[in-house]
Amino acid sequence: MDIYERLKIRKRVNGAGLLTRLGGSLMAPEVLDAMREAAQSYVDIAELQTRASEIIARHTGAEAGLVTSGAAAALTLGTAxxxxxxxxxxxxRLPDTEGMPNEVIMYRMHRTGYDHAIRAAGAKIREVGFNDRGAGAGVRGLEPWEIEAAISANTVAIAYTMTPSRQPALRQVAEVAARHNLPVIVDAAAQLPPKENLRRFVDDGASLVTYSGGKAIRGPQGTGILCGRRELISAALIQQLDMDVSPETWDPPEGLLSRELLARYPHHGLGRGFKVDKEEIVGLLVALERFASMDVGADMQARERQLAALAALLGDVPHAKATLLSASATGRYPLLELAFDEKALEANAYAISKRLQAGAPPVHLSERRAYEGILVVDPAGLRPEDSAAIAHAVRSLNKPRNKSEPCK
Structure with a gap:
C-alpha cells in the first residue's frame, strides 16, 4: 500500500499539462535523492541561497538568482x-506604500489573475494601452510612447507578462525602461520549454525574470526562480530570510547580500512567509542543471510518438476526432486535440471533461479549448502507461450516460 492509498487519495492520470492543482510535475530520481541527502544536515540558508545564485546565474545569464517558493512568490519578492x-x-513598511513611489506600469493585455502577486507587495498597477487586438477591434498594440507617457516620479517598475504573441517586444519595453532607469519584471513562469528561454529574456533587457521550478524544470512543485540584477536579487533575498539574528554575531556570506545591510539590519521582511527549505533549494538546483543539460528535442520527439500512438488507439472511437499538433507547430510541447460531437454525446466538452475526471482512474485533459468543443491531451505530465488509461476513458464516453448527469 503506497502513501496515497494509506491517505485514501485517488491517483490521477494527468493529460492536462503541468498544473499546480494536480501537483506540478514528477521529479526525477536524482532530484529526489538530492533532497533526501540534503535533509540529513543543517546549513546556513543565506549561504545556500548565495551558492544557488551562482548556479542560477550560470544557467540564465543573469547577474544573480534566488530560489523562491513558487513563481508567484518570485513576483511578489521581485516587486518588493x-x-x-x-x-x-x-x-x-511593506505592504504599506502610502507616501512612497509605488506604481508598476503594466500593459492592459498583460494583466492576469497572477498580477495579484505584484499587488501583494503593496504596489499599485497602472494600466496602459488598449485591448484593440484582443477584442478584434483593430491592429494596433501598445506603443513605446504610451509607456513613456505613464512614467512619473511614482513609478518603480514596469511589469511584463510573457505571452505567445510577445507583444509589444520586450526589447522595446526594456529600452523605454532603461531611459528612465526603471527595472522591468518579466513573468515567464510557464515559458519553458524551449530551453533557450532560460536566457532569452535577460538578453532582451529584463531586470528580473520569474520561472516556475516545479513545471518544465521538474523540480519541487513549491519552488520558483527569480533571476536578474544583483542589487534587486539581494533586496529580494534579505526580505525572504529569517532575520531573527543578533547584529553582533550575524555574518552574512560574501557574494550576494549587499554589504550596506550591515549598517542597518532589517527585521523579518514581507517575504518571510515565502521561505524555502534546504531540501527544496537543493532539489531545484539539481533539477535546473538536469533541465539545462537535457536533449529537449529528443524529449519532444518521444512525447510526440506517445501522442501519435494514442491517436491511433482512438482512431475508431465514435464522435471523437483526434488531431496531432507537432512540437514544431506549437513551439513547445506537442498536443493531441480531441474534438467531440457534443450533440451525439449529449454533453458539451466541459461535461465530458467532468465525466472523465469522475472515472476510475480520474483522467484530466486540458480544457483550454473546451469552449470550442475540444479537449486537449498535453503530454508534459504523461507517463508511458497513461495512454491506455486515456484511450479507455474516452472510449467509455460512448456508453449510456447516467440521465441524472446534466448535458450542459
Missing part, C-alpha cells in the same frame, strides 16, 4: 525589491 531597494525603513 523594486519598491524598497536596500532601504531598510521601506522594507519594514
Amino acid at each position: 525589491a523594486c519598491l524598497t531597494g536596500h532601504d531598510v525603513a521601506k522594507m519594514e
Whole structure:
C-alpha cells in the first residue's frame, strides 16, 4: 500500500499539462535523492541561497538568482525589491506604500489573475494601452510612447507578462525602461520549454525574470526562480530570510547580500512567509542543471510518438476526432486535440471533461479549448502507461450516460 492509498487519495492520470492543482510535475530520481541527502544536515540558508545564485546565474545569464517558493512568490519578492531597494525603513513598511513611489506600469493585455502577486507587495498597477487586438477591434498594440507617457516620479517598475504573441517586444519595453532607469519584471513562469528561454529574456533587457521550478524544470512543485540584477536579487533575498539574528554575531556570506545591510539590519521582511527549505533549494538546483543539460528535442520527439500512438488507439472511437499538433507547430510541447460531437454525446466538452475526471482512474485533459468543443491531451505530465488509461476513458464516453448527469 503506497502513501496515497494509506491517505485514501485517488491517483490521477494527468493529460492536462503541468498544473499546480494536480501537483506540478514528477521529479526525477536524482532530484529526489538530492533532497533526501540534503535533509540529513543543517546549513546556513543565506549561504545556500548565495551558492544557488551562482548556479542560477550560470544557467540564465543573469547577474544573480534566488530560489523562491513558487513563481508567484518570485513576483511578489521581485516587486518588493523594486519598491524598497536596500532601504531598510521601506522594507519594514511593506505592504504599506502610502507616501512612497509605488506604481508598476503594466500593459492592459498583460494583466492576469497572477498580477495579484505584484499587488501583494503593496504596489499599485497602472494600466496602459488598449485591448484593440484582443477584442478584434483593430491592429494596433501598445506603443513605446504610451509607456513613456505613464512614467512619473511614482513609478518603480514596469511589469511584463510573457505571452505567445510577445507583444509589444520586450526589447522595446526594456529600452523605454532603461531611459528612465526603471527595472522591468518579466513573468515567464510557464515559458519553458524551449530551453533557450532560460536566457532569452535577460538578453532582451529584463531586470528580473520569474520561472516556475516545479513545471518544465521538474523540480519541487513549491519552488520558483527569480533571476536578474544583483542589487534587486539581494533586496529580494534579505526580505525572504529569517532575520531573527543578533547584529553582533550575524555574518552574512560574501557574494550576494549587499554589504550596506550591515549598517542597518532589517527585521523579518514581507517575504518571510515565502521561505524555502534546504531540501527544496537543493532539489531545484539539481533539477535546473538536469533541465539545462537535457536533449529537449529528443524529449519532444518521444512525447510526440506517445501522442501519435494514442491517436491511433482512438482512431475508431465514435464522435471523437483526434488531431496531432507537432512540437514544431506549437513551439513547445506537442498536443493531441480531441474534438467531440457534443450533440451525439449529449454533453458539451466541459461535461465530458467532468465525466472523465469522475472515472476510475480520474483522467484530466486540458480544457483550454473546451469552449470550442475540444479537449486537449498535453503530454508534459504523461507517463508511458497513461495512454491506455486515456484511450479507455474516452472510449467509455460512448456508453449510456447516467440521465441524472446534466448535458450542459
